[in-house]
Structures are given as structure tokens and as C-alpha cells.
Amino acid sequence: MSDPNQFWSTGLDQLAPYVPGEQPQGGGWIKLNTNENPYPPSPKVIEAIQEALGSRMPMYPDPQSSDFRQSVADRFQLLPEQVFAGNGSDEILAFAFKAFFVRGQEVLFPDISYSFYPVYARATGVPFRTVALDAHFQIPFAELCAPNSGVIFPNPNAPTALKVELGAVEQVLVQNPHSVVIVDEAYVDFGAESAVPLIANYPNLLVVHTLSKSRSLAGLRVGWAMGDRGLIEALERVRDSVNSYTVDRLAQAGAAAALRDEAYFLETTRKVVATRERFVLGLEKIGFDVVPSSANFVFTAHPTLSAFELLESLRQRKILVRAFKGPRLERHARISIGTDEEMDAVLEVLQEI
Ligand SMILES: *Cc1c(COP(=O)(O)O)cnc(C)c1O
Numbered sequence: 001m002s003d004p005n006q007f008w009s010t011g012l013d014q015l016a017p018y019v020p021g022e023q024p025q026g027g028g029w030i031k032l033n034t035n036e037n038p039y040p041p042s043p044k045v046i047e048a049i050q051e052a053l054g055s056r057m058p059m060y061p062d063p064q065s066s067d068f069r070q071s072v073a074d075r076f077q078l079l080p081e082q083v084f085a086g087n088g089s090d091e092i093l094a095f096a097f098k099a100f101f102v103r104g105q106e107v108l109f110p111d112i113s114y115s116f117y118p119v120y121a122r123a124t125g126v127p128f129r130t131v132a133l134d135a136h137f138q139i140p141f142a143e144l145c146a147p148n149s150g151v152i153f154p155n156p157n158a159p160t161a162l163k164v165e166l167g168a169v170e171q172v173l174v175q176n177p178h179s180v181v182i183v184d185e186a187y188v189d190f191g192a193e194s195a196v197p198l199i200a201n202y203p204n205l206l207v208v209h210t211l212s213k214s215r216s217l218a219g220l221r222v223g224w225a226m227g228d229r230g231l232i233e234a235l236e237r238v239r240d241s242v243n244s245y246t247v248d249r250l251a252q253a254g255a256a257a258a259l260r261d262e263a264y265f266l267e268t269t270r271k272v273v274a275t276r277e278r279f280v281l282g283l284e285k286i287g288f289d290v291v292p293s294s295a296n297f298v299f300t301a302h303p304t305l306s307a308f309e310l311l312e313s314l315r316q317r318k319i320l321v322r323a324f325k326g327p328r329l330e331r332h333a334r335i336s337i338g339t340d341e342e343m344d345a346v347l348e349v350l351q352e353i
Contacts, residue, residue: 018119021322030345032336033320035158035187035297037216037272039339042264045217045254052253061249063240068252071259072224076196082226084235085255087246089186089210089223090116092235093152096206096225097124099234100180103149110139112328114158114184126150133160133328137291137299141168145175154184156192159324159334161293163192173202180231182206189214189269190276191294196226203228213296214269215258222247222255272296272337279335279343286351291332301331302353310353317349 005013021034065085073080086092097120101107109117111130121128131143137160144151151172156163173181183195185207195207206227212218225235239246247255258265280290280298289301302310307323310333314321322334337343 015122016119018116022320024320028318030319030338030342032297032338032342032346033322033334034218035213035295035334035336036218037213037268037296038337038342039216039268039271041216041220041254042258042261044261044264045257048253048257049250052250057249059249060245061247061252063244065247065252065255068222068247068256068259069224071256072226075259075262076226078196078199078226079229081229082199082232084225084227084232084239085247085252086223086225086235086239087251088212088221089184089208089225091221091246092208092223092225093117093182093184094120094123095235095238096152096180096182096208097121097126097150099238100182100206100231101126101150103179105147105149107150107152108144108146108148109152110157112137112157112160112326114154115324117152133157137162139164139168141172144172148176148179150179150182151176152182152184154186155195156187156190156294158187158295159297159322159332160291160299161187161295161297161334162291162299163294166193166195166198169195170198170202173198173205177204180204180206182208184208186210186213187295187297189265190273190296199227203230206231211255211258214272215265216268217254217258220251220254222251275340275343276337278340279337279347282343282347283350286347288350289331297334297336299332299334301333302350305353306330307333313353314346314349319346319349 068085069080069083072083106127106129107121108129111132131140134140181204185194188194199205206225208225210223211220283290283300287303291299311321311323
């Protein structure tokens with residue numbers, strides 16, 4: 001029999017692709033496994049997308065995403081030249097590994113962190129080294145200053161939900177003047193302080209944001225990066241060597257509208273945070289260990305069950321949460337914050353378990 005992989009590029013069979021959380025197709029699930037927002041996007045987003053649908057769809061979209069980048073620039077007091085738009089922040093992170101990290105040394109990131117980082121590193125052929133979180137799941141920042149070709153970490157970290165103080169971020173920037181430091185702020189709006197104000201002083205800082213979590217638009221696939229113009233230009237070079245039109249016309253229209261509806265964003269974010277605080281109290285009351293969360297999810301351990309046992313017993317009751325493989329991850333499950341009603345239902349089931 002012939003080898004089914006005979007046509008593949010060398011090394012492709014060695015890649016270990018990212019495995020996204022399950023997206024069940026039937027109804028009736030309480031879905032708390034991929035950190036989506038329980039609230040719909042702003043009505044202004046839907047309006048803007050409908051309007052965009054009505055015209056110019058035969059034409060390619062603006063390859064520069066100019067209006068969306070302007071909306072980001074206005075919101076964060078930057079110049080549009082300091083903003084890069086991408087098809088989800090996952091795409092931007094993949095471009096960034098190619099644009100900044102192929103420099104002959106190791107990329108550094110925490111050992112318990114976003115599981116896409118090692119995937120990007122392997123896919124771009126960048127050697128990497130992970131630095132171990134301490135016993136309280138804190139990132140040991142001093143270790144991110146060893147010789148490297150780049151540093152990346154989320155703030156708040158995922159899946160721990162722990163935030164990082166800006167002073168620590170700044171130390172990493174100061175200690176790494178010759179490499180790019182990427183702060184992945186996918187969850188920053190739920191309780192951490194953004195590093196964006198540091199961009200003015202650190203040309204090696206790239207801050208990455210997404211519409212997927214705090215703006216209820218995981219389905220639209222839009223993220224953006226903010227940093228020195230030189231960094232943005234590097235990302236553009238990578239993008240334009242692959243596909244100049246990564247952000248489609250509807251996505252650009254919806255994304256700009258989302259950035260301009262600050263009131264709606266503040267209201268839904270506040271609701272998620274309030275629900276999280278209630279849920280954490282409920283968890284602690286029934287004996288769970290909860291890592292202090294600044295995100296729209298909690299990282300929590302049952303006193304006796306393993307994370308996968310917990311996940312299975314919730315699954316049987318049509319509640320989806322996430323657990324991870326790896327050292328020190330045996331006990332903690334990651335539970336996204338849904339509505340108050342959803343989290344009350346989860347607490348009830350956990351109480352039975
Ligand atoms: C969700 C997430 C992203 C990716 O978001 P996109 O949907 O691709 O914009 C990036 N980093 C972290 C840490 C995330 O949790």
C-alpha cells in the first residue's frame with residue numbers, strides 16, 4: 001500500500017497542531033469551554049455588518065483595514081500606523097512569530113500558558129524554552145530576561161486567569177532591549193492593566209488584542225496588534241507575502257463599530273466581571289480552590305476529583321468546561337463565565353458532585 005502522507009512537505013507529519021475546544025452542534029448545552037462572551041455583540045455591530053452587506057461585496061476589502069485601524073487608534077490614543085489588523089489575534093500571533101522570532105535563539109514563554117505558542121514556534125521552526133510558573137502560578141519574570149530571540153506571555157495569563165502588574169511587564173521590556181516582547185491581552189478588559197501606554201517608550205513592545213472575548217465577536221475573527229510602526233510594518237510584510245486580504249469587508253465594518261461602542265462594551269464587561277465574582281464566592285463556599293481571576297474564566301480545583309473527572313461529570317449534565325494535559329494541570333479545570341443563570345446552574349450541579 002502506498003504511504004498516505006507521501007505528498008506532504010518534510011516535517012509536516014511531525015507538527016502537533018492546536019486542538020480547539022469543542023463546539024457542540026446540537027442545542028441544550030451550557031458552553032463554558034472556550035471563553036466566549038455570553039452576551040451578543042453590540043446592536044451597532046449588526047447594523048454596520050448589514051450595511052456593509054448591502055454594497056460593494058463584489059469588491060475586495062480595504063487591504064489596510066483603514067477605518068477599523070482608525071477606530072483602534074482613536075480608542076487607544078495611537079496613530080493608525082501603530083495598529084495592525086488580523087483575522088483573529090491567532091493569525092497575528094502566527095505572523096509575529098515569523099516576523100520577529102526567527103533569529104537563532106530561543107523564544108521564551110511560561111510553561112503554563114496559551115497552548116498555541118509552542119504550536120507557532122514549531123510551525124515557524126523557532127526553538128523555544130518555557131519558564132516554569134512558581135507554586136502560586138505566577139510568572140517568574142526574571143527568567144524571561146535570559147538570552148532570547150523573543151518573549152511572549154498573556155496578561156492575564158491563560159488558563160490561570162492571573163494578572164501581571166505593569167511594573168513587571170516594564171522590567172521585561174527594559175531587560176530585553178534587543179528582542180520583541182509580545183503581551184497577549186486577550187483578557188485584559190476583565191481586570192488587568194493594559195501595557196498600551198508603554199508603547200510610547202518601548203519600540204520592542206507589541207500588544208495584541210482581540211474582539212473575541214470582551215466584545216462578543218469570536219465568530220467575526222478579528223484581532224489587532226499595537227506597537228511601534230516598525231513592528232507593524234514587519235507584520236504587514238509577512239501578511240502581504242501570504243494573503244493581503246485577511247480581514248474581510250463585513251469583519252472590518254463590524255469591528256470598527258464594536259470599537260466605537262464603548263458604552264455597550266463597558267456594560268457587558270461589567271456584567272461578566274460581576275457574575276465572575278458571584279461564581280467565585282459560590283465555588284469557594286463548596287470547597288473549590290480558585291486562582292484569583294482577572295479574566296472571563298476561572299481556574300479552579302475540586303478538593304478530590306481530577307480535572308478530567310470533573311469535566312466528565314459536568315459533561316454528562318450538558319455543561320462543557322475545559323481541562324488540560326500536562327504537569328501541574330491535573331487538578332484545575334478552566335470554566336468560562338456565562339450568564340448569572342448559567343453559573344447558578346453550574347454551582348448547583350457542582351454541589352451535587
Ligand atoms: C482567545 C485567545 C486568543 C485568540 O483569540 P482570537 O479569537 O484568535 O482573536 C489569543 N490569546 C489568548 C491567550 C486567548 O485566550
